[in-house]
Amino acid sequence: MTEHIDISLIDWSRAQFALTAIYHWIFVPLTLGLAVIMGIMETMYFRTGSDFWKRTAKFWMKIFGINFAVGVATGLILEFEFGTNWSNYSWFVGDIFGAPLAIEGILAFFMEATFIAVMFFGWDKVSKRFHLIATWLTGFGATFSAWWILVANAWMQHPVGMEFNIDAARNEMVDFAAVALSPVAINKFFHTVLSGWVLGAVFVVGVSCWFLLKNRDKRFALASIKIAAWVGLVSAALSALTGDGSGYQVAQTQPMKLAAMEGYYEGQQGAGLVAVGMLNPEKKTYNDGKEPFLFRIEIPEMLSLLAEREMGAFVPGITDIIEGGYQLEDGTTALSAKEKIERGKAAVEAFGAYRAAKAAGNDADAEIAASVLNENMPYFGYGYVKDVNDLVPNVPLTFYAFRIMVMLGAYFILFFIVVLILAYKKDLSKMKWLHWVALLTIPLGYLAGQAGWVVAECGRQPWVIQDMLPVNAAISKLGVGSVQTTFFIFLILFTVMLIAEIGIMLREIRKGPEKETAVTSELP
Numbered sequence: 001m002t003e004h005i006d007i008s009l010i011d012w013s014r015a016q017f018a019l020t021a022i023y024h025w026i027f028v029p030l031t032l033g034l035a036v037i038m039g040i041m042e043t044m045y046f047r048t049g050s051d052f053w054k055r056t057a058k059f060w061m062k063i064f065g066i067n068f069a070v071g072v073a074t075g076l077i078l079e080f081e082f083g084t085n086w087s088n089y090s091w092f093v094g095d096i097f098g099a100p101l102a103i104e105g106i107l108a109f110f111m112e113a114t115f116i117a118v119m120f121f122g123w124d125k126v127s128k129r130f131h132l133i134a135t136w137l138t139g140f141g142a143t144f145s146a147w148w149i150l151v152a153n154a155w156m157q158h159p160v161g162m163e164f165n166i167d168a169a170r171n172e173m174v175d176f177a178a179v180a181l182s183p184v185a186i187n188k189f190f191h192t193v194l195s196g197w198v199l200g201a202v203f204v205v206g207v208s209c210w211f212l213l214k215n216r217d218k219r220f221a222l223a224s225i226k227i228a229a230w231v232g233l234v235s236a237a238l239s240a241l242t243g244d245g246s247g248y249q250v251a252q253t254q255p256m257k258l259a260a261m262e263g264y265y266e267g268q269q270g271a272g273l274v275a276v277g278m279l280n281p282e283k284k285t286y287n288d289g290k291e292p293f294l295f296r297i298e299i300p301e302m303l304s305l306l307a308e309r310e311m312g313a314f315v316p317g318i319t320d321i322i323e324g325g326y327q328l329e330d331g332t333t334a335l336s337a338k339e340k341i342e343r344g345k346a347a348v349e350a351f352g353a354y355r356a357a358k359a360a361g362n363d364a365d366a367e368i369a370a371s372v373l374n375e376n377m378p379y380f381g382y383g384y385v386k387d388v389n390d391l392v393p394n395v396p397l398t399f400y401a402f403r404i405m406v407m408l409g410a411y412f413i414l415f416f417i418v419v420l421i422l423a424y425k426k427d428l429s430k431m432k433w434l435h436w437v438a439l440l441t442i443p444l445g446y447l448a449g450q451a452g453w454v455v456a457e458c459g460r461q462p463w464v465i466q467d468m469l470p471v472n473a474a475i476s477k478l479g480v481g482s483v484q485t486t487f488f489i490f491l492i493l494f495t496v497m498l499i500a501e502i503g504i505m506l507r508e509i510r511k512g513p514e515k516e517t518a519v520t521s522e523l524p
Helices: 007-048 051-084 087-121 128-157 176-180 183-213 218-253 255-262 302-308 318-323 337-359 363-384 395-425 432-458 480-511
Strands: 162-165 170-173 273-279 293-299 463-465
Touching (some): 007 183, 007 218, 051 087, 051 218, 087 128, 087 162, 087 176, 128 183, 183 395, 218 302, 255 318, 273 395
Antiparallel strands (some): 162 170
16 A cells, blocks of 8 residues: 555546446346335236236336346446455455455356346246246345445445454455444345335336326326335335434444534534534534534434434534544543544554564564554554544535435335325326326435435545545555546446436336237137
């Protein structure tokens, strides 16, 4: 790892990775959501034998297949970027991070690839029972794939189950179960997958309302709306519960992210949660003396309840985390950012001294250096931080993205409740206002998912791995021009792919479900 990195290289590498991740997450959540909905529809076909449910399931399977194919392409590029743009990261923690990605590729993706063929081409070649199993296993494979990706991401948020190998200069996994079954990983998995189910439900309701708006395929549309709205309501409610769990875990493992989510600078007991607020755009640093908000409305003591499960608990703000001195749960006093940076520099210097002593064959000096490194290893990443202000993420971006996500989550719960009440009490085919609301809700489903990832990833900055490896120490030594060139190549490529996918999906939607085959009989 090097200490002298062109800042523009970091910015362009981050931009390229963000671009790929944003496009990839356009396709993944819809895949997860449609998998559940089409599985339920085929289950209805299996139970009733009605050709109507078969045609309904096959229609949504076509949309699933189109979206799945494009999602795979962007996902592969995303994984390759770890090696091309972030080689120091890949070297430093590849033994840990690579394991879930390998499992995802070998098991989960293999499961998807195997059973998706049966799902699409096996309708008249295998039994109804086997085809239903293949459909559900395709969805399970997609979800299982998401599990391992989210395990890897959760480990970056809260690294566990590893030890630093001083001779290999790498962190190595020592407890696979701790990595794979981390509470952070489990909660992140359920919250993320449930958000995908919400998007799938929003998408199906919206598209089905388009058919009603066009006065087409009413039975198909109404049946799809009812199933999707039930899936959406349950998943949106459960997503709110897992969101609460995520907030608690962020408070315990990433207090700076929580402070940025709330625009929260001065810690206090009984801290309030900002329900509505506008940040002061003139506030640039934690100690510039400017007020953080132009206005805000708080829910009293709610942040303390969210963060510590106790209404009167102390929650540190950005200033507290930077300056230290407050009491931690284990009874120790929090170090200041400057102290952490000094200890991080001591760790980096000790590591260099160890390697030099080993090269010279001086085991005694190597042992002393190793002892100093082990003592300061928890702060190793801080040794690459230049300024304490760099430890504060982009507060406005994190603050507003968090509120977009939460407000849309509440809106989806209300939306599905209204749709279900009207679907069972009224004639939805005549409610054009609802058709337009449902159509306009589709992009909001995508916006909520993207906002959630902005909070998760931008709120973690400047860390690639929380408190262990900052971005300036994780990057590959590349020419800025090559990263800029590939950024625009990917931008054009992904945009073309997205336009093509939308065009193909719109064509299939306009065609609608297969028409019911008329059964005629001939007189003898």
